[in-house]
Amino acid sequence: MSIKHYQLFSEHLKERFGARVHKISVDAGFGCPNRSGGRAGAGCLFCDSGGSGAVGIERQLSIAEQLERGKEVMSRKYKAGKFMAYFQPFSNTFAPVNRLRALYDEALAVDDILGLAVGTRPDCAPAEVLELLVEYHQRTYFWLELGLQSSHDRTLAWMRRGHDFATFGRTCREARARGLRVCAHVILGLPGESHDEMLETADALAELQVEGVKLHLLHVLSNTPLGDLYVANQIRVMQMQEYVELVVDVMERLHPATLIHRLTGDGPRAQLLAPLWSLNKWEVLNAIDEKFSRRGTRQGDCCRR
Numbered sequence: 026m027s028i029k030h031y032q033l034f035s036e037h038l039k040e041r042f043g044a045r046v047h048k049i050s051v052d053a054g055f056g057c058p059n060r061s062g063g064r065a066g067a068g069c070l071f072c073d074s075g076g077s078g079a080v081g082i083e084r085q086l087s088i089a090e091q092l093e094r095g096k097e098v099m100s101r102k103y104k105a106g107k108f109m110a111y112f113q114p115f116s117n118t119f120a121p122v123n124r125l126r127a128l129y130d131e132a133l134a135v136d137d138i139l140g141l142a143v144g145t146r147p148d149c150a151p152a153e154v155l156e157l158l159v160e161y162h163q164r165t166y167f168w169l170e171l172g173l174q175s176s177h178d179r180t181l182a183w184m185r186r187g188h189d190f191a192t193f194g195r196t197c198r199e200a201r202a203r204g205l206r207v208c209a210h211v212i213l214g215l216p217g218e219s220h221d222e223m224l225e226t227a228d229a230l231a232e233l234q235v236e237g238v239k240l241h242l243l244h245v246l247s248n249t250p251l252g253d254l255y256v257a258n259q260i261r262v263m264q265m266q267e268y269v270e271l272v273v274d275v276m277e278r279l280h281p282a283t284l285i286h287r288l289t290g291d292g293p294r295a296q297l298l299a300p301l302w303s304l305n306k307w308e309v310l311n312a313i314d315e316k317f318s319r320r321g322t323r324q325g326d327c328c329r330r
Contacts, residue, residue: 030317049095076114140166208237281325
């Protein structure tokens with residue numbers, strides 16, 4: 026896949042560290058304020074019982090043990106030697122600062138872990154947490170990953186996010202003012218949003234000057250409220266070519282310096298209801314690259330900032 030059309034995060038890591046760097050997802054046992062503060066409860070429409078976590082996490086293990094297992098798998102599968110710890114499922118700043126510090130330190134103490142990525146919600150990053158994250162930004166290679174999904178409050182309310190776009194914007198600005206790198210997570214193909222409205226989300230992220238973006242295809246998992254709506258024929262999912270067109274349109278609107286952490290999403294095969302074409306990840310990625318080539322455009326060509 027060509028990288029000349031957009032700023033790919035994996036290539037940035039390779040240039041910075043001189044080798045491929047693989048993220049290892051870990052579950053630190055956090056809850057979520059959108060699930061009554063724990064792991065049970067309604068939560069967002071798209072979120073499953075695992076908190077939208079990665080497949081294969083051995084949650085019964087300590088952080089260090091999870092990372093060691095992940096290193097074994099990545100080394101065997103990809104010949105990897107450098108890694109980042111990715112605190113992924115649920116809200117990974119939703120705890121007192123002293124507990125956060127202990128868990129993040131445990132991850133950094135593991136050999137060959139050269140950085141941290143912490144995923145959380147924009148309403149779970151008060152000033153004292155941001156100040157703690159600044160310490161890790163100064164100590165190691167660090168990313169704060171904030172779930173946004175959409176810049177439209179109507180959509181956020183429909184998916185039961187429990188926060189509005191203003192909350193995301195405020196947290197993003199406060200984090201960036203402290204020097205933190207912010208990666209925004211966005212879902213493309215949310216029901217009720219027009220093509221132009223999804224491009225408006227890209228414009229909003231360009232205006233906020235986020236350092237990174239993860240684009241997620243709306244995929245529907247069983248045992249989720251979104252899955253129930255899909256089974257009842259109350260929502261539709263995008264076709265592959267429709268998604269490819271949209272992704273290229275979105276990236277043309279993003280800031281040209283924004284690092285693209287992800288271009289699509291593929292849910293766990295055993296849980297995935299739709300779209301099944303998302304399982305062919307490389308086909309999707311190649312189609313995106315081919316679309317850029319046919320257009321002769323690059324990320325940021327239509328950026329309004």
